[in-house]
Amino acid sequence: MSGDRRAVPPAVPGAPLLEVEAIDVSYARHGHSPVRAVTGASLTVGPGEVVGLVGESGCGKSTLGRAAVGLVAPSAGQVRYRGRPVEVLARGARPRWLRSLQMVFQDPYASLNPRRRVGRQIADAAALGAGAALDGKASSDRVGELLDRVGLSPGVAQRYPHEFSGGQCQRIAIARALAAQPDCIVADEPISALDASAQAQIANLLAGIAAQSGLGMLFISHDLSVVRKIADRTVVMYFGRVVESGPTAPVWARPAHPYTRALINAVPRAGAGGTLPAELPGDVPDPARPPAGCRFHPRCPEVMDSCRTTDPPGVDIAPGWQSVCLRAQPLPATTTGAGEVPGAAEVAGRPEA
């Protein structure tokens, strides 16, 4: 290891915590042209902010998350953490200044080593976070503290992953991520493999950690209703592109992009009294053959002729709220910033339960 990989460079003042700027990510395919999984996607995560990234499977949200922590290399654009370009994981150790950028994965059974006691696994991460091996007492104290923080008893450190339920394993994976003293966590579908009651527990835990320690969180999920509850801002991806991004409450109340509306209307609601969720016909197109014009036009219920040919530009609906749609209109200045948006229920197309 060269010395400069260990040095922690000073943060660039004024830079957001995590900044994904216009990245493309392509996957090479044997005997075929490469597939662009992500095209020109941008987002930022600030300290203490939970950013929800939603979209259907295959839309590129996980790829974007992996690029954000340096697990895959963007072919264009840049990912910056604290204003410095994120280095892509190579064969050597990950640079130490990137250790405070951590990831939590979907399947906790796959991300934990089944043959090591959970306390040991957390202690390893704690030693890395502290920059030096901790002695026995300091190490077990730190592990106990971390287990306590994620709502587990410190006594469970001696157990193995198979002794825990899915939700408990995800807590352990989160404790391990926290052991590295992160400033920013990318959580890729952290609750979708869990039982109903564990989903709310883990979502609340992650949101609570962000709020209490000023940690930035990119929360990737296909479950819009959870994102609505815990995210400060919502970013919607379709077919490799960010189609809408903005503050969660107004995006939900008055989604500006037809795809966001379709997603919201497809969420089944308990207590909706027998209302069938609305279907969005069609499938995500073949990534090797993206449609011309707006990529959503073959499925869009509000398609116009120009959508078939024109690649829509991003339109500022309000400050910090963008929609990539030819029909998008900026909101008049009077309604922006107000807590309530008139006509919200009609636009959402569904009465509240």
Added chain:
Amino acid sequence: MSASGDVVDRAGTGPTAGTAGPAAPAQGPVLEVEGLTISLRTARGLRRAVDGISFSIDRAEILGIAGESGSGKTLTALSVLGLLPGGARTGGSVRFQGRELLTLNRRQLREVRGKQVALVSQDPSTALHPLLRVEVQMTEHVRAHLGFTHDQARARAVEMLEAVRIPDPEAALAAHPHQFSGGMRQRIAIAMALACEPALILADEPTTALDVTVQAGILRLLDRLRRERGVSVMIITHDLGVLSSVADRICVLYGGRMAEYGRTGDVLGAPRHPYTQGLMRSLPGASEEGAPMVPIQGSPPSLDDMPAGCAFHPRCEHARERCRTVVPSLRTLPGGRGLACDVDPFGQADEGVAGMERP
């Protein structure tokens, strides 16, 4: 078990003796489960995984079974198909169109399984053979069960693919499973399940692996099938939002026992069992605008450390001393509801609505 008899909630629909013929239109319920118990062999001996579950499903009805892992919901479905793991012991009764299934031998079961009762599982890729073209998979069981010729079976396959709205069924028959997206594969799995025109579909977490947009399509499909073809559906899921949109009645399971049952609107609109109440409060979609999700503390119990008394008592904020020792019996409530909670902390408002206190 203590209250298995009074659970089937429609009065006057007794057991339908004499409807043994497979094609006979069901007079009573399509499926009647009474006092079902299933014990599994574990490393620590025989453990009761399902304890006294009773319900029934009418023709063209969608019954939702709600529960988390370990609630016994999947075992219940497997018992209908005779697919329980080896060494499992069953008790009680499972009657399909009046015919007892628990005592059938393998040959008799084969008559029912796949033909009259079909299973749709969570992961469509497990239902489809990756190396065989869709046509082979969709015609094989039709020819075996119904004695169709190749051409007849092929025509049936096309018809079923059309029913589940697969664009270009002919092309789909020539394709291999990997050429479809997850949602399309699940549609094909449902089309396969439908091909022998079963009276009952058991759908075990049929949409859990799918996106919300695709899920909406599958739920609408199930709803359409029961309306147009009179198919009965038992849908098993931990997602109360899914049940709320399609199920006519639901049955909430916890720790292998029934916690609560009744019409979907009643149970989810005004849950009586603290577990149902907790599930509702932990749902992001159900809680009010801006209200935080309130999760139930703790985890569902495992088979090896099932709590004494009410299985939910260690997680229940309303638990009393009695709950720790006495298994609550399943009581019948007005309006075809049932509840297994001795404390019944959410009872009063509902009783009032039922006209027992207020005029």
